[in-house]
Amino acid sequence: LEKWDLLDVATQQQNSLERFKQGHAELGEAMKRLGLGHFFQPMLKVIAGITHILSHLQERQGKLAAGAAERRLERACDLLGLQMPHLKTILTMKQLSVPKGEPILMERTEEQSQGILRSLVVTIYRKL
Numbered sequence: 001l002e003k004w005d006l007l008d009v010a011t012q013q014q015n016s017l018e019r020f021k022q023g024h025a026e027l028g029e030a031m032k033r034l035g036l037g038h039f040f041q042p043m044l045k046v047i048a049g050i051t052h053i054l055s056h057l058q059e060r061q062g063k064l065a066a067g068a069a070e071r072r073l074e075r076a077c078d079l080l081g082l083q084m085p086h087l088k089t090i091l092t093m094k095q096l097s098v099p100k101g102e103p104i105l106m107e108r109t110e111e112q113s114q115g116i117l118r119s120l121v122v123t124i125y126r127k128l
Contacts, residue, residue, distance in 0.1 A: 027040070028040050045079045045080070046079070046080065046124060048075075048079050049075075049076045049077075049078075049079035049080035049124075050076075050080075050121050050124055050125070052072045052073070052075045052076035052079065053072075053073070053076045053117055053120065053121055054121065055069075055072050056069050056072040056073045056076065056117070057114055057117055057118070059072065073087070073088075080124070090116060091108065091113045091116055091117070092107060092108055092113065093105050093106065093107060093108060094106050094107075094108050094112070
C-alpha cells in the first residue's frame with residue numbers, strides 16, 4: 001500500500017467515527033425530547049449485547065479465532081445481564097428426562113447451540 005492509501009483509509013475511519021458520534025448525539029437528543037431519555041443507555045446496551053451475540057455466531061460459523069468468539073459471548077452476557085456459566089451450560093448441554101430414572105445429560109451439537117443463540121436474539125428483539 002502506498003502512503004496515500006493508508007492516509008485515505010485513516011481519513012475514512014475518522015469520518016465514520018465522527019458520523020457515529022453525531023448520530024449517537026442526535027438519537028440521544030431525540031429520545032430526550034420524546035421523554036424517553038432514560039431508555040437511551042439501556043437500549044444501547046441491549047443492542048450492543050445482541051450485536052456481540054450475532055458476531056459470536058458468525059465467528060463460530062466461520063471457525064475463526066475461538067478466543068475472540070468466547071470474549072464476544074462474555075461481553076454480551078455482561079451487557080444483557082446474563083450469567084456466562086449458565087449460558088454456556090445451556091449452549092453446550094441438554095438434559096433428557098427419563099421416566100423413573102435419572103436425567104441424562106447430553107452434549108449439544110454446534111447447530112443446536114447456534115439455534116439457541118438465534119432464539120435468544122429473537123426473544124430480546126420481541127421484548128424491545
